[in-house]
Amino acid sequence: MATAEELKHEITKVEKELFIVETEMEKWRTKQRQLHEKKTELKKSLNKLKSDTLAQVDWAGTNYEWSEKVESTLKTTFKNNTFRPKQLSAINSTLSRQHTIVVMPTGAGKSLCYQLPALVEQGLTIVISPLVSLMEDQVRSLKNKDIPAMLMTSTSPKEETNAALNALRDKNSGIKLLYVTPERLAKSKRFMANLQKCFSNGRLQRIAIDEVHCCSHWGHDFRPDYKYLGILSNMFPGIPILGLTATATAHVINDVQKILNIQGCLIIKSTFNRPNLFYKILEKPTSNDECLNILENLLKRRYKDESGIIYTNSIKDAEDIANGLRKVGLKVGCYHAHMEAEARSKVHMKWHEKTYQAIVATVAFGMGIDKPDVRFVIHHTISKSMENYYQESGRAGRDGLRAECVTLYRMQDIFKVSAMVFSSVDSMDFLYGMVKYCLNGHLCRRELIAKHFDEDWGDSDCNKMCDVCVSGIGNTKEINLESHCQTLANILDNASKQDTKLTAQKLLDAWFLKGPVPLRHKGKEPSFSRIFAEDVIAYLLVDGYLTEDFHYTAYSTIVYLKKGPNMEVVYDKTFTLKMPVRKYTKFEIDKAAPKQLCDHEVTKSVKRPSSTEKKNNKKSKLIIIDD
Numbered sequence: 001m002a003t004a005e006e007l008k009h010e011i012t013k014v015e016k017e018l019f020i021v022e023t024e025m026e027k028w029r030t031k032q033r034q035l036h037e038k039k040t041e042l043k044k045s046l047n048k049l050k051s052d053t054l055a056q057v058d059w060a061g062t063n064y065e066w067s068e069k070v071e072s073t074l075k076t077t078f079k080n081n082t083f084r085p086k087q088l089s090a091i092n093s094t095l096s097r098q099h100t101i102v103v104m105p106t107g108a109g110k111s112l113c114y115q116l117p118a119l120v121e122q123g124l125t126i127v128i129s130p131l132v133s134l135m136e137d138q139v140r141s142l143k144n145k146d147i148p149a150m151l152m153t154s155t156s157p158k159e160e161t162n163a164a165l166n167a168l169r170d171k172n173s174g175i176k177l178l179y180v181t182p183e184r185l186a187k188s189k190r191f192m193a194n195l196q197k198c199f200s201n202g203r204l205q206r207i208a209i210d211e212v213h214c215c216s217h218w219g220h221d222f223r224p225d226y227k228y229l230g231i232l233s234n235m236f237p238g239i240p241i242l243g244l245t246a247t248a249t250a251h252v253i254n255d256v257q258k259i260l261n262i263q264g265c266l267i268i269k270s271t272f273n274r275p276n277l278f279y280k281i282l283e284k285p286t287s288n289d290e291c292l293n294i295l296e297n298l299l300k301r302r303y304k305d306e307s308g309i310i311y312t313n314s315i316k317d318a319e320d321i322a323n324g325l326r327k328v329g330l331k332v333g334c335y336h337a338h339m340e341a342e343a344r345s346k347v348h349m350k351w352h353e354k355t356y357q358a359i360v361a362t363v364a365f366g367m368g369i370d371k372p373d374v375r376f377v378i379h380h381t382i383s384k385s386m387e388n389y390y391q392e393s394g395r396a397g398r399d400g401l402r403a404e405c406v407t408l409y410r411m412q413d414i415f416k417v418s419a420m421v422f423s424s425v426d427s428m429d430f431l432y433g434m435v436k437y438c439l440n441g442h443l444c445r446r447e448l449i450a451k452h453f454d455e456d457w458g459d460s461d462c463n464k465m466c467d468v469c470v471s472g473i474g475n476t477k478e479i480n481l482e483s484h485c486q487t488l489a490n491i492l493d494n495a496s497k498q499d500t501k502l503t504a505q506k507l508l509d510a511w512f513l514k515g516p517v518p519l520r521h522k523g524k525e526p527s528f529s530r531i532f533a534e535d536v537i538a539y540l541l542v543d544g545y546l547t548e549d550f551h552y553t554a555y556s557t558i559v560y561l562k563k564g565p566n567m568e569v570v571y572d573k574t575f576t577l578k579m580p581v582r583k584y585t586k587f588e589i590d591k592a593a594p595k596q597l598c599d600h601e602v603t604k605s606v607k608r609p610s611s612t613e614k615k616n617n618k619k620s621k622l623i624i625i626d627d
């Protein structure tokens, strides 16, 4: 028998060998990881190459075997004279049986890209769509055009469900379009069995997936049931899939292709510029009454007799604003996720029929709003990202006529929104993108939106349809922030020594030598207004000189400010930081909004009013001078 000494020696030997094996394995694991990464990159490049090659084909041709029928269906059934940009390309590609993803801004006319092909060929088109109200609208409008269409949701009455299921099996059914929700597809075995039957009978024409970005976690509206749609391309070989979305970021589109298993498919993307939308940032007053006063005047005067939407970020705000506006005689509806589906439908309908001038809504009022003549979208609170802002404001002017997108911006709202979103990945970057858009006073607003969608719109694409371009680009004033950064860093260090946390308001107080004396700094009060100082704080926040610190209480989340990573360099001799100053331009809320795209208000840069001037102006003179 071996001695203890010998056994210990043996163990050490084995340990050494194990170490060598593990080091070797780690090396191979790293190699394996690198190869996987390389393979993914190569696959991505291959798919991009495939998509790019497909995109080089001229899909907008009129010499296809179906071209005549396409043209006549557009005119006789849809009563439209011409196609909008990229519609014909999308129609030709799907009729050529290509898997295609169509990316078009809201209101650009995506529905026609699957509704029209449905009528050109024999058989049935399945339309997967996330929103029942959207499907109801579409089915209603198709029936008005004598197009046989049905819908099937998890709440459809039994007879409707049975009729839809029969339409799938019945070879003689004349139904051309069947709308279903993704959960119906994912969870109903009966539906899938009947769809199989439809396919094996050769009657399944194509599968259109509306709001296809809902597949992706990276999109702004992820829906878990959309993930099941990945089975469709394998289950129904040869059946073209047509995905449609208004979300254009490359990341989302890649992800969608992967989830749907249609990598390398054709991507048809039209420009995201909405030339008929006028973009405006308006300074939001601190008091609710003043804010309501602005909304009242906008609705009674600037947008008199016009339809619109007022977006806000909480149910309470939506209810308070709607009640406030009703008290001054305005007809508005309120819409949010806590309302019953029937009540929501009613509000939507009353707005459609113009009984309500506006809907005051949370973002629950979203997808599928097909009201062409929305003349204004007012953001009472900033959106949580540029993507969301683009989608929400994009509900204006779907008829192509001039419409206005007005955002009421105030620093305090950053924290309202961040407290709601901070726990999700990337949410703060998204929110800060939106804040940068609001703080911007020197770049065309369209240019900022274009950047977000990886597009490049020249200055001429704006045609003075944003407040910055109206006030004239160039001659932007800049302010040096070096000494202000140091003061703010001192205040925060000092507060931290006293074990005190500062909200943005408390930080502003200390900066303006207000509030508790021990928290104030030793220097002079800033020579600019507190509102301007708010801009400085917001600017430093989105640039990483300040950072948010979230604390939970029983009822809410409190947002404090602390020094951000970039604050470390503010004492360096070489440190410089300049902030472009927003321009203060006229916006007349008591005058009807211009009707024509080229009707610009005579606008010049004006001096920002003092707070007393503002108070005096509040009721009598309805010119808001904003930044």
Ligand SMILES: Nc1ncnc2c1ncn2[C@@H]1O[C@H](COP(=O)(O)OP(=O)(O)OP(=O)(O)O)[C@@H](O)[C@H]1O
Binding pocket: 080, 081, 082, 083, 084, 087, 104, 105, 106, 107, 108, 109, 110, 111, 112, 245, 246, 368, 369, 370, 372, 398
């Ligand atoms: N070629 C065309 N000519 C004239 N009007 C059109 C044309 N194509 C679509 N439209 C109209 O444009 C409006 C918007 O179309 P649609 O609802 O399909 O937009 P969408 O791109 O699906 O928007 P969303 O992303 O909000 O769902 C509809 O009223 C539709 O009738």
